[in-house]
Structure formats: structure tokens, C-alpha cells
Amino acid sequence: MRTQPQRTKCRPLVLALIGLLAWGSAGANTEVWDGEALTERAIELLGRGDQQGAVRLAQEAGSIAKKIYGEASQQVAFSLLVESLIFSEKNQYDKALPLQEKALTVHEQAMGAEHPEGLFFLKPLAATLTELSQFDRALKLRQRVLAIVEKAMGPEHHDTAEALILLSASYLLVAQFDKALPLQLRAQDIIDRSDEPNKIWAAAGLMVIANTYTTLAQLDKALPLQIHALSIFEMETGSESIPTASMALQLSSTYLALDRHDEALFLARRAEAIYTKELGPDQLENAQALAQIADVYMSAGQAEMAVSLYTKALEIWERFQGSESASVTVGLIGLASALSDMGEYEKSLPLQHRALAIREKLVGEDHPGTTNTLVSLANKYGFLAQYDKELSLRIRILSNNEKVLDQTIRQRPTVYRA
Numbered sequence: 001m002r003t004q005p006q007r008t009k010c011r012p013l014v015l016a017l018i019g020l021l022a023w024g025s026a027g028a029n030t031e032v033w034d035g036e037a038l039t040e041r042a043i044e045l046l047g048r049g050d051q052q053g054a055v056r057l058a059q060e061a062g063s064i065a066k067k068i069y070g071e072a073s074q075q076v077a078f079s080l081l082v083e084s085l086i087f088s089e090k091n092q093y094d095k096a097l098p099l100q101e102k103a104l105t106v107h108e109q110a111m112g113a114e115h116p117e118g119l120f121f122l123k124p125l126a127a128t129l130t131e132l133s134q135f136d137r138a139l140k141l142r143q144r145v146l147a148i149v150e151k152a153m154g155p156e157h158h159d160t161a162e163a164l165i166l167l168s169a170s171y172l173l174v175a176q177f178d179k180a181l182p183l184q185l186r187a188q189d190i191i192d193r194s195d196e197p198n199k200i201w202a203a204a205g206l207m208v209i210a211n212t213y214t215t216l217a218q219l220d221k222a223l224p225l226q227i228h229a230l231s232i233f234e235m236e237t238g239s240e241s242i243p244t245a246s247m248a249l250q251l252s253s254t255y256l257a258l259d260r261h262d263e264a265l266f267l268a269r270r271a272e273a274i275y276t277k278e279l280g281p282d283q284l285e286n287a288q289a290l291a292q293i294a295d296v297y298m299s300a301g302q303a304e305m306a307v308s309l310y311t312k313a314l315e316i317w318e319r320f321q322g323s324e325s326a327s328v329t330v331g332l333i334g335l336a337s338a339l340s341d342m343g344e345y346e347k348s349l350p351l352q353h354r355a356l357a358i359r360e361k362l363v364g365e366d367h368p369g370t371t372n373t374l375v376s377l378a379n380k381y382g383f384l385a386q387y388d389k390e391l392s393l394r395i396r397i398l399s400n401n402e403k404v405l406d407q408t409i410r411q412r413p414t415v416y417r418a
Helices: 011-021 030-047 051-069 074-089 093-111 116-131 135-153 158-173 177-192 199-215 219-237 242-257 261-279 284-299 303-321 326-341 345-363 368-383 387-411
Strands: none
Touching (some): 051 074, 074 116, 093 116, 116 135, 135 158, 158 177, 158 199, 177 199, 199 219, 199 242, 242 261, 261 284, 284 303, 326 345, 326 368, 368 387
């Protein structure tokens, strides 16, 4: 029986790239048609789960492009990008990154740094850098994206709104909230004033603004935006669609933060049921829903119920993303917290140490997320009366906090008094 293609994240972008490769422009010879066919076949293999075969065919297509058009050609740049997206599809961002960096370099050599087709290279590279926690680099690329889009499409185009939202997300990741929110509000204004408003984009914009308000602890402003966004997704995509599930999960988080446990639990369970029905059990999307349900149980003081859910979410994240992803730290910390609430500190400590090691590797020893993990670990050693270990961690926490304070003071504008 023939295997049916699987849903792939990068397929729409890759199909667009195939159209831009313009293999036929060099003449209708066998190599030209072979290059296009190999690229299309690579995506088909990826859809069937044959990553190794997809990479091999994409590399063959790239070799043909080099032979026909030369090393510094747009066709070679697109071929490199297609190959990188195959790795991105499997969350292998460390392998995708060098290919995307090279693709951008080749594109700029062929077309210049401000050519509109540069968006095909800048956007995936920024997304990859974000997945690898290289937020500052991603921010600079998304600034370039916005500049190119505004120049090519104008300041009121829906593509400009998209670029504004993505740039705002990058500002949020580096905690520059004052720069993020104005971009989000501008994007929402563009969407609302469009002659043919895209309701899905409107809902996405509402979600982004709501997330910013949530980060700023302004949940009263976030909640109505999320409720409205969920109603749009239900109307436009169906009550059991993947976007509806994603929005339900975000709204569940807000209800949880407001201690409205029943509503939070209902929405989290609804999202998990949709993911299971639409994607099958044990998929990546299920992990976030399971962890959210566990969070609700934790807030309700039902740690025993949370342990199995955190464990399952952790298993899924490790299977899809490897053992050192940011999501894995979420699962480890959640499971460690549940075990601690049950008084099983000795079991929670190794999990907490592992989470700390991953965070130090991903974001650095001085990052606020790392400091939060240190605080939790220090508290556990305090409960266990292991005060020497607690003290060493408290010293690290103090050092990190002093560095953050020093940085804040340095960034504050100087006020000169007469």
C-alpha cells in the first residue's frame, strides 16, 4: 500500500521557491528539467518521512544549479535554502543554520542586499536563529525584513503588518517591551483598516498584543483580546481546527494566571483533544497541551495528577526536539516542581540540575531564565537542609542580579541637573 504524504511545515514555502528557481530560463535541456524535478521529488520524499533521501536529492539539484548558473547565482541560493528547510522541518536547526547563512550570502552576491527576494532568505534565517536562542541576530534580520517590505510594498500593506508582528516578537524575546507594543498596535491598525481585512491575520495580531500585555502582567487587557481571537479562529477555521486549539491553549494560560482553574482546564483539555484528533496521539503539539493541563493541576494543588502529564510531555519534546531544547527545560522544571510538591526532593534535584545545564547552554549563565532556575534549585537545597549548596547558589543568584542591575543603570539615560 502506498504511503500518503505527511503534513510538512515548510512545504508551502518550498513550493513557492520551486516557482522562483526559474530552471527553464537557461533553455530546455535535460539538466534544467532534472534540477527542477529533483527539487520537487525532494519535497515529496520529505512528506513521506524520508529525510535522508530528500537531502540527497536537494544536494543533487544544487550541484546542477552550480553547473548551469555558476556558484554565485540566485538558483544556487534557492537550492541551498530548500536543503536547509528539510532540516528545519525535522527541528534540526543547527544543521539548517549554516545552509541558510550561505544561501543569504549567495543571494546578496547575486541580487544585492535590498532585493525583495531576499525576504525568502531573511525570514527563515531569522526563524532558525530564534529557535537557537540567538535572539539579537534574529532581531537585526527582522529589522531588515521590515525595511525591505515597506520599501517594496508600502507602509500600509498586509505584508508590512506581518513584518511588524514578527519584529515585535523579536523585541519581546530580548525584553524590549516598549519597542514591541507600538509595532503590534501599528500592525493591528493596518489589518483593521484594510479594504479586505484578513480575519485570520486580525486574530493573530490580537494574540500577539495580548501576549505582550500578559508579559507586562496586564491580564485584564489581554483576556478580552484572546477571547475575541478565539471566536475569530472558531468562525474562520472551525471549532476543531489546529489554529483554534492553539488559541484555546493561550487563553487557558491566561485563565490559569487569573486562578480561574475550571476554565483553564476546560480549554487545555479541548486543545489536547483537537491535536489528538487532527494530528494523532503523541505529536509535538500535544506536548504543550499536556504541560498546560499539568500546570492547571499544579495550581489546584493536585501534583500527583501533574506528574504523569509532565512526564508524557517531556517524552514527546525529547523525541521531536532532542534532549537539550528550551521545551525540554519546561518539562523538566514542571516535573521537578510536581515531585517537590509531593515531598520527593531527591527525585526532583537531578531534573532541576539538568534543566539548569540546558538553560546555561542555550541562553548563558547570566540570563534571567537561568537565574530563575538557580532560585528554584537553591530553595530545594534549603528544604533539604543542605545549606552549603544553597549558599553557593545564592551567591550566583546575587551576582546575576547585580549584573542585570548594572546593565539597567548603564542603559538609563543620564539626567543632568542645573
